[in-house]
Amino acid sequence: MKSSIWPKSSNTRVDRSLAAHSVMALAISALLFIVCLSGTLAVFEDELGWWEYPATPSVSSVTPEAAQSAMEAGLAIEPDSSHLYLYLPRDNWPRFVVATDNSVQTANADGELVGPYESAWNDFLIHMHYYLHLPESFGMIFVAILGVMLVAMSISGFLAHPRIFRDAFRLKRSGQPRLIQADLHNRLSVWTAPFHILVAATGAVIGLFVVVAYLLAVTSYNGDTQALSNAIFGAEAAPDETPSDMPDLAMAMQNMAIETPDTPPFLVVVHDPGTVGQHIGIYGEHTDRLIYGETYEFDASGTFLGVEGSSNGALGQQIASSVYRLHFGDFGGLIMKVAYFILGALLCIIVASGMNIYFLKAKEKGRAKPRLEAAWAGFVWGSSALFAFTLIAALLGAPSIALTYVFWVGAIVLSALSAWKGQNGTAGRILRAVLGLSMVVSAILHAALHADTYANVYIALTSLALLLGGLGFLVEPGARLFGQKEKTRLQHS
Template identity: 60%
Template sequence: MASSIWPKSSKARVDRSLSAHSVMGLAISAVMFIICLSGTVAVFEDEIGWWENPASAAVETVSPATAQTTARNVIAAQPGTTHLYLYLPRENWPRYVAGGDDGLQTVTPGGELSGEYETPWNDFLIDLHYYLNLPASFGMIVVATFGVMLIAMAISGFLAHPRIFRDAFRFRRKGQARLIQADLHNRLSVWTAPFTIVVAGTGAMIGLFAVVALVLAQTSFDGDTRALSEAIFGEEPAMDETPTRLAEVDAALLNLSVVAPDADPFLVIVHDPGTAGQHVSIYGEHHDRLVYGEMYNFDAAGNYTGHTGFSDGELGQQIAMSTYRVHFGDFGGLPVKLAYFVFGIALCIIIAAGMNIYFLKRREAGRPMPGFEAAWSALVWGTPALLTLALLAALVGLPAVFLGWLFWAGLVAASAACAVRGNAIQSGALMRIILAVALSLSVIIHAARFIPSYTNPYIWITSAGLLGLGVCVLSIKGGAISVRAPRQALRPAD
């Protein structure tokens, strides 16, 4: 018989690992589920933003001359801005957006500012995943801490199951409800482990960067955080606020095509525009690399002054600039994004099944918790339901600042009400109905607002997909997740 690749574990170590795994799971599952689900949806943030507000015409390419015209228009609209941004169209984002310190606007193919760039639901979604709608610096550290704990959960889960690889394809669909849930939890955990560790690790790196930066600044840069920032992101030229004409963005773009013909520009930044100290940075995408982009620098006349080294500099610098794309699957096009979405849903199921196992064990021991079971079922299905209700609210005009309050207040109220009711199956069914109705109403209202945009296949395909998702949700039976567990397993005790 072939020996297992997993090292032998003593019963004491297995018991300790299982205990640690269970305790961490109980402590973090609710918030972790929200982070993972919002992140799964946020994989499509560019596409969602385009669907949410497709009022402006699609823009496929922007010429250097048009970019220069846009830059002048931004300065005319925001004369005091300290930075000028031009977001150029990308493969999955056929939009042209520009602005400064006072906000962004959509831009016509000719370079004219055409209106505020407003995607309140998309902004809310990103704020939820990045910060849990908490103040940014604190919220990012909180989310990153959960990323670290998710890695710990994955490791402790492996240590608690010495036969986890040998049983990798064992999945019981009939029989005791707890064993069905355990197989689902364990099998998906094995299959998605590389994804989970990579995504959780990169998320933790992104979120804890501020903390790590403070430590590195003290240990390696004599407490100078500016020196650390310049070591990673490049040195800023000295400021000179003497007024002068706007930098030549068009010349910089033309020169980029010469010095880096393989770099696909997607973001132009003019630092201190209209001053003698102004300079231009252009982020160019390298499609064969994981780095977010290389930053090419130009003076006010558009002359090339060098690049920062994100693509060929120090290894740590390259790793730091690759974490975003690895975390969100922003590489490899639509197939990779779809794969991230599937793995993200699997991770959400793992979390839901883990809590189901806990509740079923308590039932078997004669200590059921029907109120908590119902609250958990309400949270699992209420999270997507409240996300969709927030989308519906955004489409009817509710500002982004209120969407977070709607989501959290609604989720807490739904979970509390279902806990009082104490029926997990009914709670899940009710939340699924709300989710399906909200999806349908969102598509109807979207179509009424943006019917001219439905000549774009992407828009109506997305809407059709949302309607199809609503139908699929209504077809799901059972408790917190879609498994054929016996109904009595999740029913309140008599």
């Protein structure tokens, strides 16, 4: 008999691993589902932000002179800003945005500011995925801990199923509901393991950077966190706040094109503008690398000073610079984003099915928890529906803070109502219908508000995806409802 490559497991280890896996799953599944779902949607944050507020100039490229004008216009609004950021257009983000410490403005191709940059729903989504709408310093660490626990759950799940590789391509489609759910959970977990372990681990690294940085600073840099930051991101000159003329950003961008003609700039950071200590960092996109970008440094006159080292520095520095793009799938173009979206959706199913297995197993043992099971169904489908519902609210002008309250209060209320009814199947069908209807309404509402922008392929495709996805969610509850009515009619005929 052919031996398995997976180590032989004792019954004790299997039982302990399964127990650890279940305890962790029960403790974090609800919040983990929200993090996974928001992260799945955040893969398309650039496209969604453009779709949400398309009534701004479409900009495909920015000249050095336009960049200079935009910088000066931004600093005229907030002259005391310690930093100024120019977000330059990219392939999937054809706009030009100017940000200071306290304002964000859109600009046209000539560098003229045309109004505030508004994307309430996108801001709501990103803040949820990064911080779960908690205070940022605590929220990022908390989300990172969820990532660590997801990695631990993946490992414990593998250890709890010694035949997991042998059964990797077996999927039960009939029989006991628990075994069907367990097979779905286990197969998806195996097939997507490289993805969800990578995403969870990189998310944990991003979120726990502050904690890890402190520990590294204590152990390797005598407690000097600035020295550690300089080693990873490059040293920044000490600020000299003596007033000075504006920097020559136009010359810096011209020299950037000379120094690295094949590296398109996508972000400009002007440090301490209007002071003697001012300098410019221009991020260049290395499309053949996983690094977020290389920073090309220039002085106030636009003279090239050197690079930060993300592309050619120490290996650890290059790895640190690659974590963000690995986590969000921001490489490889649209195909990679679609792949990350699909794999993220499967991860949401894995999290949800894990809890379903728990409830079905309890029912088999005669310890059914119908109200808790219904509350879980209400939370999963209710929170999903609320993402779409808040999108409608954002299109109607609701600010990000209002969307936050609507989402969390709504999720709690829907979960409580589902528990009160105690019928998880009914709760799921109703809320899936609400999800589908909200997606369809958001697409129609957007088309009514921004019909003149639909020549843009990203906007049209986003609305089409919402419309088709919404109709898909509406079909199943509608079919169930129709079938139930037909069954009732036949019983009474």
